[in-house]
Amino acid sequence: xxxxxxxxKDAAALSVGADKVAKTLSAELASxxxxxxxxxxxxxxxxxxxxxxxxxxxxxxxxxxxxxxADVASLVDSLTASxxxxxxxxxxxxxxxxxxxxxxxxxxxxxxxxxxxADYIAxxxxxxxxxxxxxxxxxxxxxVTKSGLRGRGGAGFPTGIKWKTVLGASADQKYIVCxxxxxxxxxxxxxxxxxxxxxxxxxGMTIAGLAVGATLGYIYIRSEYPHAFRAFQTAVDAARKAxxxxxxxAGSGKAFDIIVRLGAGAYVCGExxxxxESLEGKRGIVRAKPPLPALKGLFGKPTVxxxxxxxxxxxxxxxxxxxxxADYGMGRSRGTLPFQLAGNIKFGGLxxxxxxxxxxxAIYEFGGGTRSGRPVRAVQIGGPLGAYFPxxxxxxxxxxxxxxxxxxxxxxxxxVVFDDTVDLAAQARFAFEFCVKESCxxxxxxxxxxxxxxxxxxxxxxxxxxxxPLALVRDLSQTMxxxxxxxxxxxxxxxxxxxIDHFPEDFQRGLTRVAAx
Amino acid sequence: xTAQVSSGTAARWNDAVAKDIIDARRSEPGAMLPILHDLQxxxxxxxxxxxxxxxxxxxxxxxxxxxxxxxxxxxRHAPAGKHVLKICxxxxxxSVGCRDLIAHVEQKHGLELGxxxxxxxxxxxxxxxxxxxxxxxxxxxxxxLIGRVTIDDIDQIIETAARPA
Numbered sequence: 115x116x117x118x119x120x121x122x123k124d125a126a127a128l129s130v131g132a133d134k135v136a137k138t139l140s141a142e143l144a145s146x147x148x149x150x151x152x153x154x155x156x157x158x159x160x161x162x163x164x165x166x167x168x169x170x171x172x173x174x175x176x177x178x179x180x181x182x183x184a185d186v187a188s189l190v191d192s193l194t195a196s197x198x199x200x201x202x203x204x205x206x207x208x209x210x211x212x213x214x215x216x217x218x219x220x221x222x223x224x225x226x227x228x229x230x231x232a233d234y235i236a237x238x239x240x241x242x243x244x245x246x247x248x249x250x251x252x253x254x255x256x257x258v259t260k261s262g263l264r265g266r267g268g269a270g271f272p273t274g275i276k277w278k279t280v281l282g283a284s285a286d287q288k289y290i291v292c293x294x295x296x297x298x299x300x301x302x303x304x305x306x307x308x309x310x311x312x313x314x315x316x317x318g319m320t321i322a323g324l325a326v327g328a329t330l331g332y333i334y335i336r337s338e339y340p341h342a343f344r345a346f347q348t349a350v351d352a353a354r355k356a357x358x359x360x361x362x363x364a365g366s367g368k369a370f371d372i373i374v375r376l377g378a379g380a381y382v383c384g385e386x387x388x389x390x391e392s393l394e395g396k397r398g399i400v401r402a403k404p405p406l407p408a409l410k411g412l413f414g415k416p417t418v419x420x421x422x423x424x425x426x427x428x429x430x431x432x433x434x435x436x437x438x439x440a441d442y443g444m445g446r447s448r449g450t451l452p453f454q455l456a457g458n459i460k461f462g463g464l465x466x467x468x469x470x471x472x473x474x475x476a477i478y479e480f481g482g483g484t485r486s487g488r489p490v491r492a493v494q495i496g497g498p499l500g501a502y503f504p505x506x507x508x509x510x511x512x513x514x515x516x517x518x519x520x521x522x523x524x525x526x527x528x529x530v531v532f533d534d535t536v537d538l539a540a541q542a543r544f545a546f547e548f549c550v551k552e553s554c555x556x557x558x559x560x561x562x563x564x565x566x567x568x569x570x571x572x573x574x575x576x577x578x579x580x581x582x583p584l585a586l587v588r589d590l591s592q593t594m595x596x597x598x599x600x601x602x603x604x605x606x607x608x609x610x611x612x613x614i615d616h617f618p619e620d621f622q623r624g625l626t627r628v629a630a631x
Numbered sequence: 632x633t634a635q636v637s638s639g640t641a642a643r644w645n646d647a648v649a650k651d652i653i654d655a656r657r658s659e660p661g662a663m664l665p666i667l668h669d670l671q672x673x674x675x676x677x678x679x680x681x682x683x684x685x686x687x688x689x690x691x692x693x694x695x696x697x698x699x700x701x702x703x704x705x706x707r708h709a710p711a712g713k714h715v716l717k718i719c720x721x722x723x724x725x726s727v728g729c730r731d732l733i734a735h736v737e738q739k740h741g742l743e744l745g746x747x748x749x750x751x752x753x754x755x756x757x758x759x760x761x762x763x764x765x766x767x768x769x770x771x772x773x774x775x776l777i778g779r780v781t782i783d784d785i786d787q788i789i790e791t792a793a794r795p796a
């Protein structure tokens with residue numbers, strides 16, 4: 115019988131040698147005359163175990179990892195004889211990191227061949243679309259609204275309400291736009307979907323199209339993700355060939371197609387109106403709102419613009435009903451969120467859980483503490499515009515409202531861990547510096563404020579008494595919070611002020627050093 | 632559609648070929664970025680001479696074309712080195728020492744971010760997040776992602792790039 119072996123081709127797995135392992139394994143099996151199919155999948159998101167090799171057995175898939183090409187010969191020995199290989203992790207589904215998760219959006223990632231429509235359907239794919247085709251547009255919108263799904267890009271706006279506005283707008287053309295400009299440091303969930311289960315996103319966009327009467331979708335993928343761009347393009351072509359995109363989606367008589375676009379290295383294009391400008395071929399400058407993109411979006415037409423994870427949650431909601439989805443979560447944060455454990459962390463990876471997990475549980479019970487082995491001093495949650503939290507706040511629940519109550523934000527669910535060597539004054543300076551580099555320049559608080567912020571923090575780092583410059587930074591931050599046109603300038607104060615509030619000692623170091631000299 | 636991911640190996644600028652590339656997307660809505668990516672894919676950069684041609688084909692002003700080219704970090708105004716190394720300097724990579732990696736590149740190898748080495752072998756650029764934040768520090772070498780990068784890895788990349796092929 116032909117042996118089936120699974121190895122990830124997710125960019126992160128490739129970054130630690132998955133291709134080399136796959137090649138060596140293929141050659142080793144061939145030289146021994148063993149018939150085997152090596153299926154290239156997405157990643158399970160257990161990145162410290164990559165490159166991970168899974169072998170299908172009667173007892174399910176058995177995992178081995180992290181495997182190097184030097185391990186391949188002994189691994190094949192153990193497959194053909196009895197006896198346990200030292201890298202054997204047992205059944206993959208029983209690995210506690212995975213077993214403790216609630217994977218809805220990521221259920222198929224790492225399991226299926228992402229290029230195969232047949233494999234996607236064999237694992238429950240397109241069930242949501244089948245349901246949606248049988249429903250009226252208003253009923254699809256109703257399902258999504260009742261599920262409580264909120265925008266996973268960070269803003270947390272109810273997805274169903276957005277869709278309803280677009281459904282209610284009348285126009286000769288409407289658009290679905292998928293925001294795949296995942297620029298936040300510490301996040302990789304969108305990338306994993308686009309590489310590991312891209313058809314899920316194709317399905318989500320298609321359902322959105324049916325729901326609001328849009329026949330064309332654009333996806334804007336950042337250029338820093340070349341692997342995701344290629345993987346998603348491949349999936350779109352496969353879906354079109356299989357009749358799931360085109361003039362009559364799955365024989366429904368309704369048209370929907372997707373155009374894949376590449377960003378060009380501008381963080382601010384993750385802001386929805388800047389993204390629309392960029393898609394139209396202009397500089398990615400933020401638009402004033404209103405008008406809302408739902409009424410005047412891409413090329414001036416009514417447009418649903420949603421994050422990858424929002425659209426990827428939709429097929430499950432349609433397939434299993436809104437209630438199954440809404441039963442996960444807490445308060446007004448319903449469903450699951452794929453958290454991403456990143457930075458200086460021992461077990462970095464993707465953890466899809468219902469909202470409500472605490473920061474402590476995420477970084478210790480899943481993450482295992484720092485990779486360096488030193489104590490955790492700070493975490494930054496929600497990307498470069500998210501707050502830095504000290505350990506005293508680690509009991510905070512990872513939910514939109516609970517994070518906001520502590521002057522933080524959940525954003526796109528990225529958690530970056532820092533050990534005790536971190537200098538929060540330097541991190542605060544970086545927050546301003548990043549804003550200098552990435553500001554679109556339209557509004558003054560963001561364009562000028564960020565530069566003045568860098569200069570003022572530099573005075574503190576140079577050893578000036580921090581009292582006066584810190585008062586200036588606070589005043590400047592308030593102006594940016596109140597007066598910026600979008601989240602770029604409006605949220606840059608979050609990392610800055612949280613660093614000052616929670617780690618004031620780091621802003622005294624310059625003065626102490628100068629005094630000692 | 633071409634792969635649209637620049638690798639650093641590219642042909643010399645050719646006005647006629649550039650015109651064909653631009654014309655191919657003439658009727659596409661919002662064609663500006665795809666055109667610029669195609670040009671950069673073919674030639675490694677976007678030559679100044681393309682500006683009036685794009686403006687004419689897309690029926691926009693030269694100022695608008697110039698504005699777009701200079702707004703986005705990706706588009707180069709001159710050819711890059713034979714290899715392109717993008718080093719992530721966002722927070723997740725900072726937490727595991729990307730500042731040291733960059734200091735090493737600058738001090739030991741005398742390379743500056745955003746510049747090409749004098750022998751033309753390598754261009755080193757900063758990038759903010761490659762989505763490999765659980766395996767930081769991360770770099771992108773000619774479009775290939777590398778994780779858990781050490782100072783030794785960086786030395787090897789730069790030294791290999793400098794060797795004649």
